[in-house]
Structure formats: C-alpha cells, structure tokens
Amino acid sequence: MEGYDLAVIFSFFAFPAFSKKYGHLTADGSYQLTAAWQTGLTNGTCIGEMIGLALTGIFADKYGQRWTIIGALTLVTCFIFITFFSPNVHVLLVGQILCGIPWGVFQTITPSYAAEVVPMELRPYLTCYVNLCWVMGQIIGSGVLRALVDRTDEWGYRIPYALQWVWPIPLAVGMFLAPESPWWLVRQGRVDDAEKSLNRLTSRQGQKAFDSQKAVAAIIHTNEMEKQVTLGTSYVDCFKGIELRRTEICCMVWMIQILCGGGIMAFSSYFFERAGLNTSYSFDLSMAQYGLGAVGVFIAWSLIPWVGRRTLFLVGQIFMMILLLIIGFLGVGPKSQPSSWATGALLLAYVFVYDITVGPLTYAFVSEIPSTRLRQKTMVLARNAYLIANIINNVLTPHMLNPTAWNWGPKTGLFWAGICFLTIVWAYYRLPEPKGRTCAELDDLFERKIPARQFASTVANPFDDGRRNGSVVVTIMAPSVTLLDVRTPAARRQLAKTTIDLFRNILFLLFIVRYARVAFIHLYGYGPAASAKMGYAAVRKSLYRIFLRLPGVRGKVQAEIKQSLDDLEKKLVPSGPGITRYTALPASGWGPDQVRAELEKLHEMKHTR
Template identity: 95%
Template sequence: MEGYDLVVIFSFFAFPAFSKKYGHLTADGTYQLTAAWQTGLTNGTCIGEMIGLALTGIFADKYGQRWTIIGALALVTCFIFITFFSPNVHVLLVGQILCGIPWGVFQTITPSYAAEVVPMELRPYLTCYVNLCWVMGQIIGSGVLRALVDRTDEWGYRIPYALQWVWPIPLAVAMFLAPESPWWLVRQGRVDDAERSVNRLMTRQGQKAFDSQKAVAAIMHTNEMEKQVTSGTSYADCFKGIELRRTEICCMVWMIQILCGGGIMAFSSYFFERAGLNTSYSFDLSMAQYGLGAIGVFIAWALIPWVGRRTLFLAGQILMMILLLIIGFIGVGPKSQPSSWAVGALLLVYVFVYDITVGPLTYAFVSEIPSTRLRQKTMVLARNAYLIANIVNNVLTPHMLNPTAWHWGPKTGLFWAGICFLTIIWAYYRLPEPKGRTCAELDDLFERRVPARKFASTVASPFDDGRRNGSVVSALRRQEERKAQAP
C-alpha cells in the first residue's frame, strides 16, 4: 500500500492533470508544482510515518502485531477520504500526513512479524519479500498513472487515490486469520498460546506436540538470555551496552537505502522528464524500472544462500556508486536525445542492482540484527533514521531536479555517488554477516563483541557458559510441570 501511494505522489509531480490542479503556470507555458510544495508533500508523509512508527513500538508490544496492523488498516481507510477529496494542496498535505501514520505502522511491523513466524532458513526470503511487496505496489501505481496520463480532468489524479480503498479490508481479514507471533506470546507469559501458534505454523507431520514444546522452550531460553544482558524493553534500552551497536547497524543499513542514491528512484518519472524525455516515455521507463525491481528480488533470493548478506550488500553499493558516477558525467555534457535515453537506461540498471542487493537485504538485516526483546523498538528507531535521511533527500532532490531551482538534472548522480562511497566504507567495517545464525547465536556474538568482518568465521556458543547451560531443558521441564498442574 505504501509503495503504491508513494510512487503515485512522487510521479504526480510529472503528471499534467495533477500539476495543473495543484501547481502554477511557469514561464515555459507548463504547470509545475513548486520545489517547496514538492518537498512539503513528500516530507509531510515522512512526518506522519514517524508518528506511526512511535505508536508502533508501544501498541505492538501491548496488543501484538496482528491487532496493531488491523487497527492501522482501519485508520488508512478513513484517511484516504482526505486525499481523495482534497480541494487544494494544503488539504492534500494534511491527508498525506495522516495517511503516513498507518504507513509508519506497516513499515516495521511487517518484517518483524515475518522474522518471528518462520524458521531460520526461511527468514531472509520472507523478510526480503517485503521489498517485493513495495515493488508490486510501485508497479501497480505506475501502471495506473500510465493509463491515466492523457486524462486532463480531475479523475486523472483522483482515481489513483480511490484505488487505495481496494486493499484494507482483504488485508485485515487475512491478518485476523493469521497466527500471532509466538515470540510476542512468550514475552506476554502466554506459553500455551505460543505452543498453539507454533502448531499452526508447523507442517502437519511427526510428533507435533513435542516439537512445539521444544520450539517454545528455545524461544523462552533466548528471551531469558536476553534479559540477562538487557534488563528492559524501552527505547532507552536500545542505546545501552551491546544494544547500541545493534541499533547503529540497523539505523545505518536502512539509511543506506537513501544514502546510496536510492532516493532518486522515488522521483524517477520526474528525473526522466528533467533528463529530456517526454511524459509518456517517462512513465513507460518507470514501469520498466519497477518490473526490473521485481525480477531483482527473485535473483536476490537465489544469491543469498550462496553469497551471504554482507558480501551481496557491499557488492551492490560499489556497483551503484559506479552507475551514479556515469549518470552524473553524462549530465555534465550537452543534453541530447541519445544522452537522455542513456541516462534512462543506466537508471534502470541502477534500480536492477538496487533490488538485487541493498533494497531487499535491508529488510533481512533490520529484522535479524536486533535482539528479540527489542526488535520492534530497534526497527522503529532504524526506520525513523531512514525517514530523517528521506526528509533530507526530499528537500535536496526536488531542488536538484526542478528547473525553477538548481536544475542539476542527471548531474545529481555525482552528488549521490560521493555519499554512496562513504556508506561503502562504513559497511566494510561495521556490517556483520548474520547468515545461518539463530537469534541466540547472534546474541552470543554481539555479547562477545566479535568484529563485523569476523562474524561469518566465528563459532557461536550460546549454550556453553554455566549461566546458560541446560536452559532449554529447564524450560521444557517448566512447561511439563505447568501442564501437569493445570486442571
């Protein structure tokens, strides 16, 4: 849903009917929304998302992930009315801020839930799938806009907003029928409910009851182990001891989605138009961009087991920096039709690389790196860091591209290539490899302060010291005693 709406609002800046309604007439005879209002609309969404993120950390811990998502879906159904009926750009801004609140909920709660309901082997696939969901929303949004680009009446921009009402009810029904996270249930002391949830998530074969007890006992052990290292579950605890390093990693990984130049993709239609292509071709290339993005996620799924998260992430950053440099140097030369198409083609390649590497892998990192007790709050902080970077991007990029402001055009690539280089240095020294590690093993490696470059080669021993020895067995015994005492 968020991927759909964001591509709609960003692409509307190159949409004739929208620009005529909310923009003003420029000297060249076209309608343009000013760079200030472009910044306002995009950052208004970010402000709403930051509010939603803060609420997520509170409500998800108290009510669980399922009911928090259902509540957010109810809110977004109401807030869409404001954007649909907005008579001017001021009301539209209010609608974008309010819609951002439930979108903020969706941003972190979905990868967190995905990481908690699947086995370790499937964890990177389902968390990376979140990026594919973004791409699917973007493809639908671009397709709708491409179909309506020639409409000059108000329905050219109202129909895309109205289509958002299609999603909430089916998604709410699906979430109501889904099992609750067994990790959340254990933290609430609802061990029996956690076993029932695990039974729903497991295949219907073998000794199901014993397996669920063992799985819940392992969850209980990890929860107790993390209690010994981190006493609380507040936002402040995310910045204490070893949790500070985990918070830093998650914040930086999510910010790199923007800092590697990924923010240009949100303005792709407008970028193509500023590079010299006409409006129809701009939307055609945007659809091709998101189609390549979907293919990229499937390629990432194939590469993750062989290459690993860290190596693939670093390789993607390096390739994207090179592509941004080439785009920027093309922009230095005179503008022509061949150079415009070259910029468009290179940006498509850039998106393809992004959606094989940095795009999907971010969701794997931010859901795997935090401790289980602080996962939701760490992800909220990390996503807020992303939104801060996005706000900066939303201020800079419209000014870089807008002909009434800095008018850099493709030269914008040089700026983001420099920032991308700095993120490569950080990732090399600070980004660990979580491949094949259970939550308890990751806790052990972080507690021992293993350097990021040695994560993959270090043997984790979460059960070795006397403080932890036999804790899974003890947890199983406590479950059996509790059941024996039950009426």
C-alpha cells in the first residue's frame, strides 16, 4: 500500500491533471506545483510515518503484531477519504500526514513479523520479499497513472487515490487468520500459545520431524540470554552497551537506501521529464523501472544462498556510485534527445542494481541485526533515521530538479555519487555479515565485540554462559546417562573451541581413574568402591582446574561450585568399578544452584557401574 501511494504522490508532480488542480501557471504556459509544496507533501507523509513508528513500538509490544496491523488497516481506510475529497493542497497535506501514520506501522512490523515466523534458512527470502511488495505497489501505481495520463479532469488524480480502498479489507482478513509471532508470545509468558503458533506455522508433513517444544525452548533461552545483557525493553535501552552498535548498523543500513542516491528513484517520472523526455515516455520508463526492480528482487533471492549479505551490499553500492557518476557527467553537456535517453537507460540500470542489492538486503539486515527483545524498537528507530534522511532528500531533490529552483537536472547524480562513496566507506568498516547465524549466535558475536569484517570467519558460542554472568555449569555423565546432547551444532562448536584443554584433561582423568583403581586394589587391597571414590577426587581436582581457566568466572561462583563438588564427594559411595567417562561442557542458563542440583541428581542416579 505504501509503495503504491508513494509512487502515486511522487509521480503526481509530473501528472498534468494533478498539477493543474494543485499547482500554478508558469511562464511557459504549463502548470507546476512549487518546489516548496512538493517538499511539503512528501515530508508531510514522512512526519505521519514517524508518528506511526513511535506508536508501533508501544502497541506491537502490548497487543502483538497482528492486531496492530489490523488497527492500522482500519485507520488507513478512514484517512483515504481525506485525500480523495481534498479541495485544495492544504487539505491534501493533512490527508498525507494522517495516511502516513498507518504506513509507519506497516514499515517496521512487516519485516519484524517476517523474521520471527520463518526458519533461519527462509528468513532472508521473506524479509527481502518486503522490498518486492514495495516494487509491486510501485508498478501498480505507475500503471494506473500511465492509463490516466491523458485525462485532464479531476478523476485523473482521484481514481488513483480511490484504488487504495481495494487493499485494507482482504489484508485485514489475512492478518486475522495468521498466527501470532511465537517470539512475542514467549515474551508475554504465553509458552503454550507459542508452541501452538509454531505448529500452525509448520506443515502437517513437517510436524512429524519438527519438535515444537525444542523450538520454544530455544526461543526461551535466547530471550533469557538477552535479558542478562539488556534488562530493559525501552527505547533508551537501544542506546546502551552492545545495543548501541546494533542500533547504529540498522539506522545506517536503512539510511543508505536514500544516501546511495535511491531518493532519485522516487522522483523518476519527474527526473525523466526534467532530463528532456515527454510525459508519456517518462511514465513508460517509470513502469519499466519498477518492472526491472521486481526482476532484481528475484535475482537477489538466487544470489542470497551463495553470496554473503555484506558482500552483495558493498558490490551494489560500488556499481550504483559508478552509474550515478555517469548520469551526472551526461548532464554537464547540452541537453539532447540521445543524452536524455542515455540518462533514462542508466537510471533503469541503477534501479536494477539497487533492487538486487541494497533494496532487498536492507530488510534482511534490519530484521536480523537487532536483538529479539528490542527488535521492534530498534527497527522503529532505524526507520525514523531513514525518514529523516528521506526528509532531507525531499527538500534537496525537488530543488535540484525543479526549473524554478536550482535546475540541476541529471547533474544531481554527481551529488549523490559523492554521498554514496561515504556510505561505501562506512559499510566496509562497520557492516557485519549475518548470513547463516541464529539469533543467539548474533547475540554472542555482538557481545564479544567481534569486528564487522571478522563476523563471517568467527565461530559463535552462544551457550557459553560462563562468560556472560560468571556462572559455569558442569555436566558429568556415565556411558549410560546422557545429560548433554553433544550432537547439536552448538555443542560441537564448543568442543572444537576447547579441544586441546578437554583432550588433555580427559586423557589425564582416564589415566588416573584406571590406574589408581588397579594400584589400590593390588597394593592396599581396597575394593572397587574405594578406588572409585579416589578416582572421583582426581576428577574433581581436574574439573576445578578447568573452571579456573574459563574466562569471566567469578570467585564467589567458583567457591560455591567447589563446595558442591566437595559435598557430593562426601556423599558418593559407589558400588561398581568406578567412573569411566566424563564430559565437562557449559550448559545454558544455569547458575550455582542448578549445578548443585545436577550433581545431586548424579548421586541419586548411582553414577557408577
């Protein structure tokens, strides 16, 4: 809906019927809306969107994403009446501001909801699909205007506004039938509803191999882990600690959609007209532009599995800067028909590159980079940053293109090429690679302050809670007891990270247990129970050495864990040949009390043969 309306309002500046109704007569006999009112109408929409974004962060957290979207669809149905019946440009401005409020809601809830209801493998596809929806709205808007460009009466601009009433009802019905985000349900403490939501999101065939309880447990773990790092969920928390870096990345990535020269695309029909093409050709090229944009999104989908998001984003910026430079230099010479068509072709190529790279990937970045607890509010702040950049663009670009103002024409490309170069420098040093990372893994990388250029090569360890809160959990198990599933990817990565220490200590402990048992039996006549107890003492001492080497372990926690081991050693009276195997790995979310309980459980389970 927003893509349609923005395509309409920007293209209206080159639309004869609209200019005659709301503009004034110029010296050459044509009607033009002044640059000031062009800026006012476009920025009025941005102001309304900023209000809607602020409300989104509040209502989405309280009522959920589904009902927030349904409420916004209800509002936009009412506000369209104002733009449709507006008798003058002043009322039209009020209508644009009010319509901007629900559009602001749509801007952040859609990628956020998409990121939370699909598996990690499908996340970039569905978030990039948001950009395709924008393009489809723009194609429809341009097609409607192209069909009505020859109408000179008031219905030439009222019909495009009236067509907006087509969307809200079917979209509201679809949202009512859609499941709520399981992440939001977990944050509300509705764990059972979260499990039901996950089952609804899974096909009947997929439910046979899908364990919704494990999926909910992973969501709960990620949520609890983020609580330890970020206690609050307010807007202020987005600027604290590691969240500040994530907020910066989201804000800059969304601003780059404008700062890389993307603002010219919104004024494409007007840009083509100022480059020397007539009105009909301008709208034809605009339709071709949005058609190429749709093709670009499909190409982006095919590249995402093979090329990193960061790499594709940077390459796109470089190509767009080159195209903007060529467009700008074409505007330096005298205006001619060949140069006008060359400018149009280059702008189409620019749009094509944009919709393969920066356009769709922005939605993937802004939905993946924030922490899950602050995702909605981080995206609200990022979209507000985008709107601020868009307001600046809406002030500058009309003045650059308008013949009654600066009249730069295609030379506008030189200005945006320079800004695009600055965004390339920022992206190279600050933009990380989130490809293939779960939410918990991204939390771990940001908490460890891994540089952006090393994100792709760094092994994430989201279950090492000892580094986060000073607590270490040890799981001791015999061959017949499985307390930790080391087949999971996270457990394997943890084993790989500490391979040397674990291998050395395991060999040492097996040596102690095996040969101490034999020595005591043969030399002192002690039975299996005594040898097992002595072997366990060696195990305990070696485990404690591992604790001391783990980073971030606090002295108080060390003492409590040591006391737990001492207490268990006194109680342990084995009846078999002794402990034959142990594994020491951090487990998520456990503190000293859980360690003590787990060790007591081992005693009750007769952790011996």
